[in-house]
Amino acid sequence: MTIEKIDFDMLLAEYRSIWNNRLLIASDKSSEEILTEAVRRELLDENSHPRIRKNKYEKYYSAVSRITQSTISNEAKVSLIHFHNGIMEKLIKES
Numbered sequence: 001m002t003i004e005k006i007d008f009d010m011l012l013a014e015y016r017s018i019w020n021n022r023l024l025i026a027s028d029k030s031s032e033e034i035l036t037e038a039v040r041r042e043l044l045d046e047n048s049h050p051r052i053r054k055n056k057y058e059k060y061y062s063a064v065s066r067i068t069q070s071t072i073s074n075e076a077k078v079s080l081i082h083f084h085n086g087i088m089e090k091l092i093k094e095s
Contacts, residue, residue: 006079008032014076015039018066039063039087060088 008031015035016024019042024034043060045053054062067080 006032006083008035011035011076011079011083014072015080017072018070018080035083036087039084040091043084043088043091056088056091060084 012024012031012035015038019038024038029037041047042063043056045056045059048054063084064081067077067084070077072080
């Protein structure tokens with residue numbers, strides 16, 4: 001799946017339906033930018049207090065589990081997991 005074939009508006013809406021407590025400010029950013037930042041923050045566990053943060057591998061596993069157990073379409077599940085994979089690969093290369 002290439003990045004230009006992804007409907008980021010739809011994917012962001014699906015992400016919001018799974019993580020309904022996430023504050024995703026949409027000021028002047030695109031859906032792709034908002035989703036990228038949200039997934040990066042999620043995998044780095046930046047939404048938790050520093051003393052209780054988990055590592056990115058634990059957070060990745062939790063995210064994929066949450067996605068697969070959600071009620072969104074299978075196509076959306078695959079797209080979100082694929083998107084998480086891409087962000088995770090970047091985080092691994094950065095560390």
